[in-house]
Each structure stands twice: as C-alpha cells, then as structure tokens.
Amino acid sequence: MYAAVIVFPGSNCDRDLAVAFERAGAQVSMVWHKDTDLPQGVDIVGVPGGFSYGDYLRCGAIAANSPICRSVITHADKGGYVLGVCNGFQILTETGILPGALLRNAGLKYVCKPVELCVATADSAFTSGYAKGGNLTVPIAHHDGNYYADDATLDRLMAEDRVAFTYCDNPNGSARGIAGILSENRRVLGMMPHPERMAEPLHGGTDGAALFAGVVGQLADA
C-alpha cells in the first residue's frame, strides 16, 4: 500500500500525516507541489494541513491550482483514494473534488482544541474502523473551518450518507455540524479535524489511528 503526501509551501502537518500512514503500514513518499506527477503506483494521496501559500486569496485557493493538484484531480477522477485534512480539506473543496467551501469560523476566532466527533457513517474505507454513532476525540486547529454548501447539496450529502463525521458540539458554525465529507464514490475524505494528531499514545490519545488503519488495511487487501 503506497501513500503520497503532498508538501506545499506552508504545509505543517505533512510529516504528521506521513507518520500516521507509515505506522498503519503504508509506504510513504513526500511529493513537492511543483511536481507534475504523482509517483507510479500511488494508492492514496494525503493532502495535509497547514497554511499553504500563507492562506493568500482564500485558504487552499492557490494550492488547488498548483501543478501537483492537477494530478491529484486526475487520480481522484480515476477512482483513486484521497485524504484531505484541515487545509487539505479546504484545498479539496477549492479543486471541486469535494462540494462546498470552508468559511471563516462563525466566532471569528482561530480555534485550537480537542473536539468530540460523531461517526456519521461507517460505510467507507476511512470510517470502517469506527462504529456508526460512536464518538472519537481529535484536535481541530483552524480559522476557516465553517463548512458551507447550499441546502440542496447538504440534503444530497445526507441522503447519500456522505457525511463522515459531525461535531458533537459545533465549534465553528459548520452547516449541519459537518466536520468531514466523502466523495460520491466514498474514496475521497475531507475533514477539518486532525486524526493524524491523535494517533499515538504520546499525542494524548489514539482515536485517530483507526482511520489510517482502516484505509491502509482496506487498500492493502485490495
């Protein structure tokens, strides 16, 4: 199982994401944003958190138009797996791979704290290690995590069981408490909370580890 983690100028969770994939059993390559192609044989692309391009213009907007992102879009279009965390989620919405957008937090403040998430679906490689309706605690660290989509899109996400996680106590004003969503084929997950920062005992908890174990395990079996 082979994972590629994209590194943008301003990424700061790229190494955490790589370690989480590695500990779950994946081989990992780091890929620079100016590269035009993903390495051969990549099963999953990790789009990490951070402040790509200083969050200039809009969070994720410039990264979404970087050379490597064209290959990430092609990878997703061909049915490849993608995990976008925090700024990675913002980038995935900016590319159009996932619907909606992330607005400024309703409270206008940067929020950095552990939050409790509800598992809204176990029907995806990413969430297969959790029980639907169960809870996990992982950190958030963002200023623009207020998920927005029009009502028709939100209704569709819910009807298609594509909301992966919701906040138990909405910290940022996200529509319908959404913390993470899946693509139509359920192979792309974008989420604002950081499972890679709650994946080892030294992090203070391991609730995020099952996400990586789930997706790496499923892809290794394939």
Added chain:
Amino acid sequence: MKARVHVMLKSGVLDPQGEAVRHALGSMGFDGVEGVRQGKVIELDLAETDAAKAKSTVTAMCEKLLANTVIESYSVEIA
C-alpha cells in the same frame, strides 16, 4: 489597462466579519447600520489594450481563481 475586481460573499452566505463590524459600529454610536458585508477588491495591471478582451480574460480569472463561485460573487470593472 487596469481592471478592478470586486469579490463579495453571496447574499445567502452569512458574513461573520461583516456582522462583527456592524456590531462594532453600533457600539461606537453609529446607529442605523442595518447590515455590513465585507468583501475584497483586487486590482490588476494588464498588458491588454482591448477592453472587451480584457474583460473576458479577467472574467475567466475570476471563475478559475480570484473568486470561489460556491460562496462568492464577483464583478469586473475595466478602466
């Protein structure tokens, strides 16, 4: 040729920054401010000399990068 792009959050999208500014104005004694929306202005210096071509190019820039049309509307002025 210069172009000026105005980018605003769409009318249905809550603008928490605009709301905060509205509250601040009210607390400073500026009564009667019923709404504040905050957007951004982007100015471009273009080599293009044909206004119609410039407008169509800048519109393409808005669609692809300068605005996120999921949440934002934009307008283009050529001067």
